[in-house]
Amino acid sequence: METITTPAGIELAFDRYVGGDAGTVILIGGAFGYRKFPKMVRLAERLAETYRLTVINYDRRGRGDSSDSPGDFRVENEIDDIAALVEAAGGSAALFGWSSGAVLALLAAARVPGITKVVAFEPPFVVDRKNFVPAADLQVRLHELIAADRRAETAKFYLTKAMGMPRAFTAIMRFTPMWKNMMATANSTAHDWAVMSPYMRGKPLDAAEWSTVTVPTLVLSGGRSGALLRTGAEAIAAVLPNARHCEIAKLSHNPDIELLAPAAGGFLAEQADDDRFGSANP
Structure with a gap:
């Protein structure tokens, strides 16, 4: 385990998996996620071993071995945490986000210098009222x-x-x-x-709001996931200026890492100007 202390005084714990020369990716978990979650560990291992990526797998604030900011839950705090991790990675990194972590990754990509790519795995945007819509309060x-x-x-x-x-x-x-x-x-x-909370109101996404997320982005969803997650993935890919959507037939929100890693790793390990991956569904 390694740690850094952010400018705000938050201690972030992370594990670093050294791969090769394909760059660095920071893994961002979703609700109830933590860096020692077995599937996140396995994803980190696969990305490092097979795709030559150096992987930073961290505990978001309030989880695992990272500290917290009790009562202060502003999104900007977690974006600042990601900025500190990018700096610790040498000033440049891609992001992989799972569920709410995927939305956090997209928000950070618009504001944090040095983010090169994003893989957003099933960001749970609720863009209509056909399925579940949480209470506003x-x-x-x-x-x-x-x-x-x-x-x-x-x-x-x-x-x-x-x-x-x-x-x-x-x-x-x-x-x-x-x-x-x-x-x-x-x-x-x-x-x-x-x-x-701003993105689970059952309303279409505003393209103007997402127009500043210009880094190459791969949005992934699973064919075995519910309609809400598949619809949300399609919706965000449609409004991002530089995104592709891939649906992996046998994947679910509780993913088989052996299905998820090739899609994520293939995209992350390619050079920025390589357009080969992401146009077709695996």
Whole structure:
């Protein structure tokens, strides 16, 4: 484990996987994610071993071994964290984001110098009212639960009210090995909601808002994921000025890394002026 301290005094913990000469990519997890999550570890290993990328896999603030800013959940904070990591990487890096981490990656790409590419895996934009739409005032109750440190309730609340999971599914999850880790990261979900709340209103995305995300971007979705995630991926790819969308037939939001890594790694490891990857669905 390595650490850096950001200009705001946040300590960020990360693991560095040294690959080869294909550049650096920073991995950004989604809600309840953390750097030791097995699938994130496996993705880091594959990108380094097979695609010669140096991978920085970090704990977002409030998770794992990183510190937090209790009560201060502004998106700008996490963008500043990414800027500090890019600087630590030598001033240049690509970003890979998963779920809310994908949206955070896109927001950072518009504001942080030195970001070269983005892979956005299933950013959960809610662009119509055909499926689940979270309540507009969700953060009021979420912040109350976090302030009271009621982690089990916070996890259940976020899963059902922010992510739209069925209550029966969350009840089952309480008896799985992953529940302990979900409770450990539950209080960080306010950071995820700060990222996602403007973009889960059931309204089309505003192309003008995303016009400054000009870096080459690959938006990935899975054929086995729900309609909401597939629609959101298509919607953001359509408004970004330099993006492609790929849907991988057998992939889901809980991805098979052996399916995800070739798509992400192939795009990230190509030279910026190489146009070969991303125009077709794998």
